[in-house]
Amino acid sequence: MIRRRTLIALLTLSAVYAGCKKDGAAGGPAGATSGSAGPGAGSGEVVVGHYASMTGSEAHFGQDTDKAIRMAIDEVNGSGGVVGRKLKVVTVDTRGDAAEAANAVTRLIDVERSVAILGEVASSLSLPGGRIAQRRKIPMVSPSSTNPKVTEIGDYVFRVCFIDPFQGKVMAKFAKENLKIERVAVLKDQKSDYSIGLADAFKAAFEPTGGKIVVEQSYSKGDTDFSAQLTAIKNTDAQAIFVPGYYTDVGAIAKTAERLGVKLILLGGDGWDSPDLFKIGGNAINGAYFSNHFAPDAATPKAKKFVADFKAKHGVEPTGLGALGWDAAMVLVEAMKKAGGFEADAVRKALSETRDFEGVTGKITMDPQRNANKSAVVLKVVDGAAKYETTVEP
Amino acid sequence: MSQLLQQIVNGLSLGSIYALIALGYTMVYGILKLINFAHSEVFMVGAYAGYFAATWLGIESMEAAGQAFPLYLAVGVLLVAMASSAALGMAIERLAYRPVRNAPRLTPLITAIGVSLLLQNLGLLVFGPNPRRYPPVLKEVTYELGGVVLTNVKVTIFVVTLLLMVGLQLLVHRTWTGKAMRAVSVNLDAAKLMGIDTNRTIAATFGIGSALAAAGGILFGLDQITINPLMGVLTGLKAFVAAVLGGIGNVPGAMLGGLLIGLSEQLVAGYVSPDYRDAITFLVLIAILIFRPEGLLGVVRQEKV
Amino acid sequence: MRWLVRGAVAAAVLAGLLGLARVIEGGLMEYAQRVLLLAGINVILAVGLNLINGTTGQFSIGHAGFMAVGAYTCAWVGQHLAPGVAGAVGAGAIADAISLNAALVSGAVTAALAGVIVGVPSLRLKGDYLAIVTLGFGEIIRIVFNNWKALGGATGYSGEDPAGLPAWTTLFWVYAWVVVIITVVRNVTFSQTGRSLIAIREDEVAAEAMATPTTRLKVVAFVLSAAAAGVAGGLFAHLQAGIRPEDFRLEKSIDMIVMIIVGGLGSITGAVVGGVFMAVALELMRDLEEYRLVLYALLLILIMILRPEGLFGSRELSFGWLRRKARGGEPAS
Known part of the structure; x- marks a missing residue:
């Protein structure tokens, strides 16, 4: 009985506290x-x-x-x-x-x-x-x-x-013109609107240039196993994989790809930018390209x-x-x-x-x-660090 | 063809990890009729314990120097992780579950959800939210056979899981502790009347299940490259599905269930759509529970009135 | 005569609510109002869930799925209905009210339908098996919305307007629906059906032996509680101005369970208190920063160990109870 009273008293107190804080801070009508x-x-x-x-x-x-x-x-x-x-x-x-x-x-x-x-x-x-x-x-x-x-x-x-459309365009243009890539596989995080938006933007910019999206695969934030998707990608004629995800997943994706013998160029966006990418990805991430806001080595x-x-x-x-x-x-x-x-x-x-x-x-x-x-820059991963590759103006 | 084989190989190794975790669910459910939601976090803590043990033993400098991590140290890491998880599992049982053991069935279930949430958030606080690369406790070697890639880690996962399974089966059926466990799972009160120390038996069950989860955690870290404090959530849920599929309370059933879930996930992701991979796993669970609640290898137990 | 009195009481309650809402909207900062709105939505969720989890004793941990069905339906219907309604009665508060309530009713109906689809096969199961099956269905519903491109997929749905769905969720409408849901659930609980539901909770086999149609009644309770979750989802959608599948993940279902556990399983009063507690406590605990969720989990465990029946147990706060209390007698359980 006493315990219940205490709890109810606590509840009342907390309600009063909420009220007081409001009066003290706002002191007037909303707006x-x-x-x-x-x-x-x-x-x-x-x-x-x-x-x-x-x-x-x-x-x-x-x-x-x-x-x-x-x-x-x-x-x-x-x-x-x-x-x-x-x-x-x-x-x-x-x-x-x-x-x-x-x-x-x-x-x-x-x-x-x-x-x-x-x-x-x-x-x-x-x-x-x-x-x-x-x-x-x-x-x-x-x-x-x-x-x-x-x-x-x-x-x-x-x-x-x-915004996503610009970044997608940057990477599509870079893949087509600088890397001369024609066929790309996409591996996106279907739970993240960032990843989906960037994947769509890439697709929208890449296909009109004559490029082809060979296959679209996806994972969900929280997944740790990417081998099924990468095995499926391995069996296509894609030349590169566009992975518009976050560094938290990309490192493991690169490692898994290396392990499965998927020797395709990895492409990505600004979600990659973190020292953790290199810590997790190790050698597997070398040779990958991603668009970013700035290049640490060519920085101001x-x-x-x-x-x-x-x-x-x-x-x-x-x-x-x-x-x-x-x-x-x-x-x-x-x-x-x-x-x-x-x-x-x-x-x-x-x-x-x-x-x-x-x-x-x-x-x-x-x-x-x-x-x-x-402007956006494109970075290349060389020996566990991102190196400036080129700048793309809006 | 090689793609199919590759998916099967991947599915089997993933399934083995599910099976190891599923054992903990299955044992605890068998004995207490409790879905131990916190088990997935015990698995996570096991992985982290292994991580810190390996780091403390200097794996980073060895790796930088190009040396392999010696096998006896790797075994040490495994033991440390298993011991810490066992301690954690037993502590959870003692502090959170024992006080509510005789409460209505749902009280322990909600307590378990609470412990799981607590450990997740403590994990985020203590270990930090960023994923960590798992140190190469076992140096990875890849083999390629007719287009199918196999790693020594995947082989180890399969073998270790099988060995631990057999060991557990022997323990449950050939030792006094195992006999006590089976007795308690049939009827706790009757077992107590027969002079079995039920508290100790239950603690042992938690300890063993948690130690196996820690082994799963290390193998998981090696195979899946990174670990993070929320790694147990989805993996644990799938392992639980595996336990139910195989027949909850049944050791070989957990192995079968784990392998089937691992395989179905890989095949669905590879051939149908990764978007619906988890949905299909849950559909399997629902179908099993509705049409064959005792699972594939389980025995029907008539509920007495 | 009786319905006349009841009608008058209902009108008086609504009028009082309208007046109170006006006063609060004029005098309270928006932050406190938001907490009150969320508290109201929580109460609808908790009172609804309590009917199946508490009163009937059939545990669901997938109600976030029904909330999602209601939220998406309500948002979509509202978007497509509003122009027509505004054309017919002229844009303004009346048009908004018609659109909102029509959308909420449709959300409740689809959530109820989803409840039938999930409930009929699942409710043959008991205890934690039922819990796990509802968990599975809840996740499947979320995954379906996540892949439903026309409803925005993972980005979610917020209509055509960049500012999102219209802000129809006002204090008046939330608490009007709170009154409706509590009244319905209370009337069910204290009817013969309600007694049967409690009988199912206490001993399903005995209830069946007394010729109680257990399966049918369980489905009825489940569907009602799914419909309440649908209403809450619709109100939530128009409070948030947009929804996404992630809003309805497993954590949401667990939050709902915590609400009814804190208040006391099987008590409508408890569900109300739990719903309000959830909205207020999480905001009050903000000063704890990253320790907030740790403490939240710890609180849940401690309640389970120290007071598993929750604050109210299965007691109800009623005028009769208060009177007895004042006289110093023992409260009826």
Whole structure:
């Protein structure tokens, strides 16, 4: 009996706690946050929200991005902050769940009083989050959601990466023109909209040039065995395999292919960019090509400094997702500086006017659709490292 | 033809790993009528224990120097992993399952789901979410026979699984512990009345099943190249399907079920569509449970009223 | 006369709900409203699932599948119905209400149909075998949606508008449906059918011996609970503005089970409390960051060990119970 009372009391308390937090933080009707006397006013720290998969099966993506965002904001604070105010990153976990992503963005706006929002990595989570940011008129910059639908949500949603159709075109063109490849097998992750989008984009760009997709195979995120698909591919006349997946799977795919005697060229996209690719893939990944945002060896001083700083701080090299997280934060900071404050509409306007911003992943210019218009590079894996091969302009 | 053979070879090695994991499900279910959802995480922890043991023994520097990992150390790694998983499995039984053993049937089931979630999230927290390359505890050698590629790892998987199976079968049917296990699985209370230390027998069951899962974990890591904290989720579920297919509570049944699931997965993925591979595995499970719930090798037990 | 009183009560409840929703929407920040909306959806899921898992004692861990069927149907029907409705009655709150409710009803119907297809063969099984079969069906449903290109495949479905599905899920409609579902489930539970369902839970063989049509009743309870999950799915779709197969993976089914376990299997009150608890607790635990899910799992285990009957057991909070309580008597179980 007593135990039940305690539990009920706890429940009541937690409800009251939720209520108090609301009253203390919002202190007014919903929607007031976007006004000019909103969260940016005052003189304390200004909150930049980040929503990311910090737990769950996609935690590595969120954690990589978060580390880089925090580094960027620390750097900005170290050099005086924005218009005399220090920034503070508040990260809210989505655990890879769409409902939680929407909760997270709402929380960042209402409870944490964020002036702007960074995130998500996965397009499928940026969509629910972006819709809320748009409705509440808070600018959001996604570091690495490449699905075109994300920025179609509206004028408050931006991204600093290129989109799937462009990247697909880059690799199709490279395969056809530079490698003289005619027949390609595709191996995509059918649970990931990134992978499907990139595979479709590749196909759409490759076939009109006279190339042929010999076979389309797929796996599901969480699978560890790729031998059935690769055995099927082995028995076709494909010259290369396009694997638009993440580094978490690609290393094992390359190893399995080597083991099965599948001696085809592997092609891929920016999801490959991680030191883990080489750690897992070993020799098997040598000779593969993938498109990326920047080339570590032909990098600008800014990119080199980022890689060095990241390594010094976290002991490992950053992934491509980290680099994009850094850029997303910096593009946002630039826009705030340009806007001379944190007022949402001014920041949105400044973001849309981003021109030739020198980021880690290249020169970023926002196009009218709020997508980063920038060149892509193609890298070749040589002796366990990615080497610059060529640049493809948009 | 060679493609078909290749798919069969791959299916058999994958199926052997399912079979090793399935044993843990089958033994625990046989004795407690509990689907031990946490078993898939015991398998994951076994793989990680092997990983850390091998790393601690300096496998990385040996590999960098081009040396092979000595066999006696590999066996040591296997033993360490089996011991850690056995300890974990027994701890789970003692701390989480024993307190709810006499509760209604569904309470232990939900507890098991809870333990599984707990270990997954602890794994993500402690081991980190990134997949890790499994160290080459066994140096991989590939053979090619008429277009079919075979690796020594795959052969080892098959042989080790078979040996452990035979060993387990002997243990269950030729030793006092095995006899006690069988007695407890028939009737726990009656076994207790006959002077069998049921708590110890149940703990031993968990220990043995978990040790086998750890062996499966290491073989899995070697064959599938990477491990991650969520590796047990899908693999464990499929191993469970294998246990049900073969007839839950039945040791040779687990082997048969594992091999059949491994084969059907590879053939479906290779010839039908990988998109529906898991769906077909679940359909097999449903069909078996509805039409022949005792499984392929199971014996029908009439439920007494 | 009686139906007149009931009609008046229902009207009063709905009017009160409408007023309350207006007040909350005007005075509470959106974050708290979102939590309330999710809590309402959870309550629908939990009360529905409790009918089969708690009252009837037949364990399903595949209800996320029915939620998916309802969500996809509701989203699709809503998309295709809305223009016609808006044309007929003029765009606005009334048109939205008609479209939403028509879509929800269709979601409930398809989820119920899926419930029949899954339930008829599965419910011959008992205990954990039934649980595993429903798990399998739940996963199969998810995989089918994952490969259904016309519904967006893995990317999911969010209609034609880039801003996603219309935001029809308001506090009023969620809680109106909460009232409807609770009323239906309560009336079933306290009817003769409900007594039979409890009899099945307590002893299926004995129930059968007393000429209870056990299989038919189990299917009825299963289908009702699938329909409730379908309604919840539809509301969820229009809250999220888009759905994808991953929203309905096994974890979702487990979340639902946790809700009814926390509150107490077999108690409608418990299911309500569990549903609200799930929505509120996960948000309150955010400060724990990466330890949140670890603690969530630990909590589940501890509840099972220390209080396996949940907060309420199979007791119900009712006016009669409160009165007895006030008099200091022992509550009826």
